Every structure is written in structure tokens, then in C-alpha cells.
Amino acid sequence: MFLSRYTALLAAPALLLAVACQSTTSEQQPNQKLAAYAASVSFPGNTHAEDSTNVGAVIEPGSKNVRIYNFGQNELDGSEVWLNSTFVYKVDSLPGKGVVSLRLADFYDHDGHSFADTTATVSEVQVHAGDHVWKLLGPINQ
Numbered sequence: 001m002f003l004s005r006y007t008a009l010l011a012a013p014a015l016l017l018a019v020a021c022q023s024t025t026s027e028q029q030p031n032q033k034l035a036a037y038a039a040s041v042s043f044p045g046n047t048h049a050e051d052s053t054n055v056g057a058v059i060e061p062g063s064k065n066v067r068i069y070n071f072g073q074n075e076l077d078g079s080e081v082w083l084n085s086t087f088v089y090k091v092d093s094l095p096g097k098g099v100v101s102l103r104l105a106d107f108y109d110h111d112g113h114s115f116a117d118t119t120a121t122v123s124e125v126q127v128h129a130g131d132h133v134w135k136l137l138g139p140i141n142q
Contacts, residue, residue, distance in 0.1 A: 038109060074096050
């Protein structure tokens with residue numbers, strides 16, 4: 001009887017540890033994918049950046065997000081959003097007349113460092129889609 005209670009007491013923390021390790025691994029996996037993507041691309045420096053007249057950025061320091069507003073009619077598919085020409089995040093779509101909110105922690109540089117791990121502030125936001133690079137309106141700090 002004593003042995004079975006002792007075994008149960010030892011098994012419970014081991015089970016909790018196993019569950020915690022599994023959740024930590026699954027949380028890290030998307031970050032690894034984001035870092036790997038950032039390592040595989042470079043800022044398109046050979047493309048002249050155009051000033052955008054209908055896409056803007058708002059930085060939310062409290063929630064550590066950046067919101068991208070597309071005031072235009074056209075959707076931008078398969079875009080890369082760049083912070084300070086260094087940190088990138090791949091966006092499936094920036095819908096026309098829509099907004100996308102992105103976590104600053106999901107932006108990575110070519111060396112696998114997250115923007116959230118730096119002391120930098122966002123001074124410029126750019127979108128790369130197809131053969132175009134646009135400097136967004138802003139960024140405005142909210």
C-alpha cells in the first residue's frame with residue numbers, strides 16, 4: 001500500500017514535467033519556423049523603395065504589436081513586412097481596406113534574433129510584395 005502511494009507521488013510530477021515539456025516544444029516550433037524563414041531571405045536592397053500612399057503602420061508598445069493598415073482597394077498577397085530593413089515577417093495577405101496585427105516578437109533577423117530581444121525601436125516599416133518595396137506611412141507609436 002505504501003509503495004503504491006509512493007509510486008503515485010513520484011509519477012504525478014513526472015507526468016506534469018512531460019506535459020510541460022511538450023507544450024514548450026510546440027510553442028517554440030513556430031518561432032523556429034519564423035527564424036528559419038528570416039535566415040532564408042534578405043532585404044531586397046537592389047529594389048528602389050517607393051513611398052506608400054495607402055498602407056501605414058501603427059506600433060503598439062504596450063501590447064508589443066504592429067498593425068498594418070491597407071487603405072487601398074487591392075489585397076497584397078504573399079508579402080514580407082520588414083522592420084528597420086532588418087527584421088522580417090511573412091504575411092499571407094494584407095487585405096484591401098483591412099488591417100493585420102502582428103506581434104513584434106514574431107519578426108526575426110537573418111541571424112535568428114527576434115525583434116523583441118533587442119532594445120531597438122521601430123523607425124521604418126516596409127512591405128515587399130512581388131517586385132515592389134513600399135515604405136509605409138508612419139510608423140506611428142500609439
